[in-house]
Each structure stands twice: as structure tokens, then as C-alpha cells.
Amino acid sequence: MTHTILHIDMNAFFASVEQQANPELRGKPIAVVGGGGRTVITTSSYEARARGVKTGMAIWEGKRVCPELIIVVGDNRKYTYTSTRINEIFRDYTPEVEAFSIDESWLDVTHSLGIFGSAVTIAYLIKARIRHSFGITCSIGIAPNKLLAKLASDMQKPDGLTIIAPEDVARILERMPIKELCGIGRKMERHLNMMSIYTCGELGRCDEARLTRKFGIVGTRLKQMGQGMDNSPVVQFGEEDEVKSVGHSRTLEQDIDDPAEIRRFLLQLSEMVGSRARKYNVSGKTVHLYVRYADFFTSWGKQTTLKNYINQSDEIYKAALSILSTVELEQPVRLLGVSLSNLKHQAEQLPLFLEDRKKLEATKAMDEVNERFGSVAVTFGSLVKDRDRAGSHVIPPSWRPDGIKNVRVR
DNA sequence: TCTGGGGTCCTAGGACCC
DNA sequence: TCTGGGGTCCTAGGACCC
16 A cells, blocks of 8 residues: 655754744854753754854854854753644644654654645645744655655755655656665765665665675665665554663763762762653663763773662662773763663553543653653753752652653643 | 764674573 | 584674664
8 A cells, every 4th residue: 555654854943943932043043052061063043054054063163164153052841842732733634643853753644635635735734834833944755655755855955845756766766875865874875885886776776685795684674775665654652662771871061080970970860760761660670881981982881681670760870880890990981871771661550441541642652752852952061050959969859750640731 | 172962773792591 | 421503681882863
């Protein structure tokens, strides 16, 4: 069966939200950054991009290429709120909505075409509503599958609408550079280039055995991608796989080598991980510690698997400490990370009626999306200060298991 | 004046059990 | 006491996405 998939990509999402919230920023080059001292540009407005500002640049780099650049410290609550509302709009057109990130979603509108007429009509309706409600634009791709819909949405920015009809797939892919495909990154591009494969057309025609010899099972998938084939379904809210790991990492304001201070940060990270694990109703058996040294390039990760499933912050902290005790630090530490994996979902009390359960699942899934993508720019600096002001590193009452009752009500 | 933070998936090799 | 092989779990590391 032929599907019709939309991929919707908010243009310069964080920057657009900030420009909308503060009219003085409109039409100007702005960059959204994290709050710490060692932050990078998360998103920049199109005005800034036109002057050479790029995601990932340090603030000073951005200012160098664009001296008028206005720096805005990101506010995740604004972005998660807007993202949630926008995804609600999507669900007015189909229940089959999959949030790929905070600013990208896929919609399977196959079964909505009869009601709304066409995918293009749906796309224009959605664009108009997002512009009207939030003052921001989006680029939409329409195609027979997720891979091509995402490719299409990238072809026209900002405020684009690109359709890849089934009969046009081969023509469009013929000269499309392979790196445009979602899933082919820098390294894979280099490997394929060394095999004289530069375009999707060439990838799709490549002998499959040649690809599998080099890439194993991935080779089969690569050839399909080159041909524009993708049968992965749009997975709607509430039907995603269980979360597989929960982790937090933070670049410190300054490199540290004082063991007591390292332990202090480790405890805070463990608290963040534990609190979120409890909110998700999961506990885990494997604790992972990640350390990046002052030179930036040297880092290591070590994990330990316990006998029991845990989600209490102090237990996570204890495991992270025990890993730390097995190594001798070679340099001051730049970044610390703690994560919990090997997760098990804990049974919870479900509402009696199916409809309530479904709603609960959808709300919970949305919350998880928010949690996952909403914390992009949370800053350790401010967090630490807040904690310090609160007086101690003991787990405060608010860190008690959140459970289902605290799920955001809309 | 350097270079964030949240994930997922895959592979390879070793330990251990049957 | 030797042999092979399958399955599972674990650790480490890399590639990819936003």
C-alpha cells in the first residue's frame, strides 16, 4: 500500500520562538545559546545564518563572523511548550504523528486524504495554523515514506513545501548527494566516496554484495536508501519503544581535578538521572560513567552492571563512584556524565477505562519527548547555583518519585 | 577565545553456561 | 581429560541523529 507521509521541520525553531516572544529580536541576527560559560550556539536566526553564523560555533566565533549578533540564552520551557502545542495541531489531521525531535515530526496522512482532500491541502492548513498561532514558519516534505519526506523537507528552507511523488523518486535521487540522506553522516560519506559512490543514484545501483562486504548488514539498508526505499512506520505517541537509557552529562564551568569537587558533581548528575528514571517509572541495572579530560580530545567511558535494578539517586551515585575508584585520572576533568541503562519498566496502576489509559499513555509519551528534547540547553551553571542557594546537595523533597500523578495536565 | 547535551543502534571480543 | 558449538550477558567503542 502506498503511504503519504509528511515531514515537518520548524525553521530555526529556538531562534524563531525567541523572535516571536520578543519583537525587538525580529529581523535581526540572533543566536540561542546555553547558559554556561562554555556554551555553543544551538540555533541561529536566518538573519544570522546569512552572515555565516553556524550551529556549534562558540559565542566568540559567532561574534567574529557577525559582530551585530545578539546572544539569547535559551529557555527550554518555551520550546517544549510550543512544540507540544504544534504536535497537537498535527494530531488534528491524523493520529499517526511521530516526533523525531523537538522541532521535527512525521505525519502519516494516508487515511486523512479522504477528509481533507490532499496532502498539499493538509500541509498548507498546518503551515497557516502554525504561522497564525506561533508566528513561525516550517518546511514540509511530502513523500511516500519517511526517508524521502525528510529529504524533501530539507530541499526548501525556510517556509518550504516540497513534494516527491512516487514517479519522481528516481529522477530526484539520481544526482542527490548521499550525505543528504538521514543516516549517512560524515564518516559514511567518506567511506562511500572511497568506493566512488557520490550520489544516491550511484548508491542505489551499487552491487549489494559489494556494500555488505564492506558494511555488513548495513550494506543492504544503504542500497535501499539509495533507491529511496524505506518501510519504517510512523510510530505515534504512546506506541514508541520503551526508553532504553537515561543519562545526563555536563561540561563544567572550569576544568577540575579536586576529587571532592568531582564527587560533588557526580552526585548532582546522579540525582538528575535518578529523578528522571523515577519519573519514567524505570529502574536500571547498568550504570555508565563518562569523563572527558581538559584537552577535550581524550575521554573514556566505563560501565558496571549490578545485581539489582536501581533508580535511587544515591545508589546510582554509589555505582558511579565505584567506577571512578577503579581509574586514576590523567588530567583535570572537563566533562562528567552518568547514565543508567539496561532498564526495566515498573508496573504501575492503570486507569480502569481504556480511553483514560490511552490518554495517559499519550500524555506520558509527550512528556517524555519534552524531557528528552527539552533539556538540550539546560545549563549546569545555573543548576548548580540554584542547588547551592537551596543549601545542600541532599535530595530535596521535590526529588521524590514523580509518578503518574505529576504528569503535566493540559 | 576554543569546541553542548540528549539519545539510538551496531560491532567485536571475552566470560560463562549447557 | 579433550573436543566443538550455540546462546546469553557483559564491556568498550564508534557512527549517527537532533
